[in-house]
Amino acid sequence: MAEKLVKPEELAGGIDYKPKQKDWFDPRVEFRRGTWNYAAPPDNLKYLDLPNPRKWSPTDEDWKLPDNWKEIILEGLRDRIKRFRSLQVFMDICVRCGACADKCHFFIGSGDPKNMPVLRAELLRSVYRKDYTLAGKLMGKMVGARELTVDVLKEWFYYFYQCTECRRCSVFCPYGIDTAEITMIARELLNLVGVSIEWICTPAANCFRTGNHLGIQPHGFADSIEFAVDELEELTGIKVDAPINKKGAEILFVAPSADYFASPHYYTLLGYLALFHEIGLDYTWSAYASEGGNFGLFHSHEMMKRLNAKIYAEAKRLGVKWILGGECGHMWRVIHQYMDTLNGPADFLEEPVSPITGTRFENARSTKMVHITEFTSDLIRHGKIKLDKSRNDHWHATFHDSCNPSRAMGLLEEPRYVIKNCMNKFTEMPENTIREQTFCCGSGSGLGTDENLEMRLRGGFPRANACKYVHDTKDVNILLCICAIDKATLPPLLEYWVPGVEVGGIHELIGNALIMKGEKRETDLRGTPLPNLAPAEENTEDKAETGEEGEGDV
Numbered sequence: 001m002a003e004k005l006v007k008p009e010e011l012a013g014g015i016d017y018k019p020k021q022k023d024w025f026d027p028r029v030e031f032r033r034g035t036w037n038y039a040a041p042p043d044n045l046k047y048l049d050l051p052n053p054r055k056w057s058p059t060d061e062d063w064k065l066p067d068n069w070k071e072i073i074l075e076g077l078r079d080r081i082k083r084f085r086s087l088q089v090f091m092d093i094c095v096r097c098g099a100c101a102d103k104c105h106f107f108i109g110s111g112d113p114k115n116m117p118v119l120r121a122e123l124l125r126s127v128y129r130k131d132y133t134l135a136g137k138l139m140g141k142m143v144g145a146r147e148l149t150v151d152v153l154k155e156w157f158y159y160f161y162q163c164t165e166c167r168r169c170s171v172f173c174p175y176g177i178d179t180a181e182i183t184m185i186a187r188e189l190l191n192l193v194g195v196s197i198e199w200i201c202t203p204a205a206n207c208f209r210t211g212n213h214l215g216i217q218p219h220g221f222a223d224s225i226e227f228a229v230d231e232l233e234e235l236t237g238i239k240v241d242a243p244i245n246k247k248g249a250e251i252l253f254v255a256p257s258a259d260y261f262a263s264p265h266y267y268t269l270l271g272y273l274a275l276f277h278e279i280g281l282d283y284t285w286s287a288y289a290s291e292g293g294n295f296g297l298f299h300s301h302e303m304m305k306r307l308n309a310k311i312y313a314e315a316k317r318l319g320v321k322w323i324l325g326g327e328c329g330h331m332w333r334v335i336h337q338y339m340d341t342l343n344g345p346a347d348f349l350e351e352p353v354s355p356i357t358g359t360r361f362e363n364a365r366s367t368k369m370v371h372i373t374e375f376t377s378d379l380i381r382h383g384k385i386k387l388d389k390s391r392n393d394h395w396h397a398t399f400h401d402s403c404n405p406s407r408a409m410g411l412l413e414e415p416r417y418v419i420k421n422c423m424n425k426f427t428e429m430p431e432n433t434i435r436e437q438t439f440c441c442g443s444g445s446g447l448g449t450d451e452n453l454e455m456r457l458r459g460g461f462p463r464a465n466a467c468k469y470v471h472d473t474k475d476v477n478i479l480l481c482i483c484a485i486d487k488a489t490l491p492p493l494l495e496y497w498v499p500g501v502e503v504g505g506i507h508e509l510i511g512n513a514l515i516m517k518g519e520k521r522e523t524d525l526r527g528t529p530l531p532n533l534a535p536a537e538e539n540t541e542d543k544a545e546t547g548e549e550g551e552g553d554v
């Protein structure tokens with residue numbers, strides 16, 4: 001990858017925000033290498049029962065669309081306007097105030113006006129106007145109405161796959177217009193004629209075929225967990241139990257598949273295993289629901305529903321009381337925003353109650369699914385785990401609020417509470433780049449591919465820039481996050497823009513700081529010698545740092 005990329009200074013210096021002379025009505029797009037994604041392969045479209053499976057490339061002149069492609073899309077739009085009241089509202093109420101215009105990381109990193117959320121939405125809205133409003137029918141271009149043509153369809157593909165559905169723009173819109181929802185509908189319409197991308201359809205097909213996005217088969221999944229158990233024993237001297245498909249367990253634990261396969265995700269997995277052992281949790285993994293993530297979110301409501309259903313079917317089959325979910329982004333957007341009307345409410349499960357603290361997670365009354373940072377912060381708050389913060393003294397961390405847990409779920413305090421209780425050195429990035437205003441990694445919603453690397457580096461530029469600030473001024477050397485896509489895409493982003501900053505999960509740091517009964521530790525979970533290692537017998541009591549005690553719900 002590196003030899004094909006320009007230097008960071010050149011990429012940043014070449015961003016041109018001056019208004020372009022070209023009329024935005026002109027839909028023609030240059031499919032420049034590094035700025036688009038490969039098409040979905042026909043085999044996986046067939047596997048998912050999706051329309052128009054064929055070989056094609058975005059650079060082809062002929063996209064081999066069905067003869068009646070235009071009718072299919074316009075009928076699809078009519079159907080969705082009827083079904084989703086929000087879409088009708090978003091099509092009608094934008095006053096083009098421009099408050100969202102400079103809030104998108106893709107606009108900031110590319111200078112391309114069609115990456116302004118207002119103009120991105122206008123690409124769909126202009127077609128809506130032409131066919132669904134009287135003014136558009138009568139006055140056409142004068143009122144911003146456009147015909148749907150093949151060039152418009154290609155333009156949709158280019159720009160709706162340059163939106164990570166992060167929802168940052170919606171935070172600044174006085175009307176609450178959510179451009180991510182507009183992107184989701186535009187992608188659904190493209191899917192109707194077989195226009196979709198590989199890094200969404202292949203993971204979705206894998207998930208049906210083997211249980212997870214990465215296509216790891218059940219025995220491979222079991223081997224990975226077993227390998228992690230052995231490795232944790234080497235690191236801590238403690239052999240933990242990690243049951244899979246255990247019927248009657250109290251809790252089903254679901255994590256993104258990258259946690260047991262990729263790095264640095266894997267260290268988070270080691271942290272979960274150590275934590276669950278130490279508190280004696282009665283839980284199980286599942287080989288069928290071996291994926292928490294949901295690439296269906298990036299494809300269509302129907303695909304999101306199909307993938308989400310697997311988790312709940314497995315909870316029912318195994319007879320668990322409730323579900324605990326790991327460090328993932330899109331899993332939580334789906335659970336928090338859509339699950340109840342897709343497959344819920346999950347009345348066959350119980351309202352989650354922590355078996356360790358007795359805390360009732362009323363916020364999960366309907367979905368029956370609790371986020372791991374809610375669960376762990378509750379353990380800390382009740383003094384149920386012993387943590388030695390100094391074991392993370394080789395790290396100075398900052399925290400990247402992953403778009404979905406922060407903006408879609410409001411999970412802002414719990415991750416910070418856990419971090420501050422398991423390490424000494426923590427610095428926030430500038431306030432307009434964190435919490436609800438967090439900047440996206442630039443590679444979410446299926447865009448984290450090698451072929452799209454230039455666009456990812458551009459889209460990730462604002463996040464990297466904020467990280468560079470705390471690296472340069474405070475010597476921050478690790479960016480923590482609670483999303484598997486972030487853990488995959490932030491390392492190359494930071495290697496490009498901010499060398500010297502690593503990426504890690506919060507439960508990796510918990511796993512480092514956790515004082516386990518009978519442990520023998522010399523290194524952290526990455527195998528790095530631990531700073532300030534206390535003798536093993538002292539570790540069991542005196543060095544515990546447990547946060548303040550408290551009662552009640554989180």
Ligand code: SF4
Nearest residue numbers: 094096097098100173
């Ligand atoms: S902030 Fe909202 S109303 Fe203003 S231009 Fe953007 S989408 Fe339209």
Ligand code: SF4
Nearest residue numbers: 104163164166167169
């Ligand atoms: S949802 Fe995110 S990526 Fe999409 S237009 Fe809004 S800010 Fe940009």
